[in-house]
Amino acid sequence: MAKQESLRTSECPVARTLESIGERWCLMIIREAFDDVRRFSEFQKNLGLAKNILASRLKQLVDIGVFEICPASDGSAYNEYVLTEKGRSIFPIVVAMRQWGERYLFDDGEAHSVLLDNATGQPIQPLEVCSSDGKKLEPVDCHRQHVMAGGSGYQNKTE
DSSP, X not given: OOOOOOGGGOSOHHHHHHHHHOSXXXXXXXXXXXXXXXXXXXXXXXXXXXXXXXXXXXXXXXXXXXXXXXXXXXXXXXXXXXXXXXXXXXXXXXXXXXXHHHHHSSOTTOOOOOOBOTTTOSBOOOOOOBOXXXXXXXXXXXXXXXXXXXXXXXXXXXX
């Protein structure tokens, strides 16, 4: 079998994102954190995940800056895993995956969870990709172009 190269150095942001947070347990841990789960034991209980795998994934997520370890908010001797700004910015990714799953992976009448707006109690609106002037965009309306991170200029090479 050919050795799989790491996607950490890929020019593709999707590939790098998958390498960082795309493993299923990483995303499930992040999903739990959006539901205010913070302690190792709570993650383990909710996910039914082996301690060694959970510890490994939490370490990875701390190392890349998705979580930070903080003293317990209740003053106990425990530590908590708290989402950083970088971690909270994953929310739209999880919502997009949730909405795709709700739409395509459940049969009519099959029970599943939905994400509700706390202020209204209503389901949140479907996410859309929009242009700078607010027009809904489809894949055919977009193209990729190579740029330099932190740079303002675009190279002429498109994909």
